[in-house]
Amino acid sequence: MKNITIILIVMNISFSQNQLIIPPAMIGNNFDLTLQESEMEFFPGMFTQTMGVSFPILGPTLIMEKGEEVNITFDNQLPDTTTIHWHGMHVPAEFDGGPHTPIPPNTIWNPHFTVKDHASTMWYHPHLMHKTNEHVQMGIAGFVIVKDGEEAQLDLPREYGVDDIPLVF
Numbered sequence: 112m113k114n115i116t117i118i119l120i121v122m123n124i125s126f127s128q129n130q131l132i133i134p135p136a137m138i139g140n141n142f143d144l145t146l147q148e149s150e151m152e153f154f155p156g157m158f159t160q161t162m163g164v165s166f167p168i169l170g171p172t173l174i175m176e177k178g179e180e181v182n183i184t185f186d187n188q189l190p191d192t193t194t195i196h197w198h199g200m201h202v203p204a205e206f207d208g209g210p211h212t213p214i215p216p217n218t219i220w221n222p223h224f225t226v227k228d229h230a231s232t233m234w235y236h237p238h239l240m241h242k243t244n245e246h247v248q249m250g251i252a253g254f255v256i257v258k259d260g261e262e263a264q265l266d267l268p269r270e271y272g273v274d275d276i277p278l279v280f
């Protein structure tokens with residue numbers, strides 16, 4: 112018979128805690144965005160290299176209305192080629208942003224399409240062959256929120272950033 116002694120060690124570790132990042136929202140039909148390198152101070156005094164869309168990390172939440180024509184520009188100021196894919200959205204192949212539509216550094220990509228999706232939450236992110244993970248992990252990711260008349264009838268909290276909180280994991 113074994114005697115098992117369990118020693119419980121309560122470690123006194125202090126975790127630093129950052130405020131939840133809530134990407135700013137952009138509403139409308141025209142979205143001018145810049146893909147850029149930056150840095151974030153997640154830990155005091157330590158700066159982490161990041162990539163973001165017009166911000167040091169993540170990208171603005173693009174709020175679109177079903178049936179509307181939207182016009183987006185991505186100015187690639189990264190030192191690297193990338194793409195921007197509309198994850199889950201019903202868009203023409205030429206504007207889908209898969210590996211077949213690279214955006215070289217210092218060029219502007221201008222997808223434009225009619226929003227065909229019903230009310231939904233989707234996201235946009237790089238999708239370049241062998242670079243998707245790196246560019247997303249560095250911080251390039253943003254929400255797309257599509258609204259429509261049906262969703263507008265529902266009794267839901269809808270004040271962005273207040274009682275409608277976007278969470279990125």
Ligand SMILES: [Cu+2]
Nearest residue numbers: 196198199236
């Ligand atoms: Cu995707």
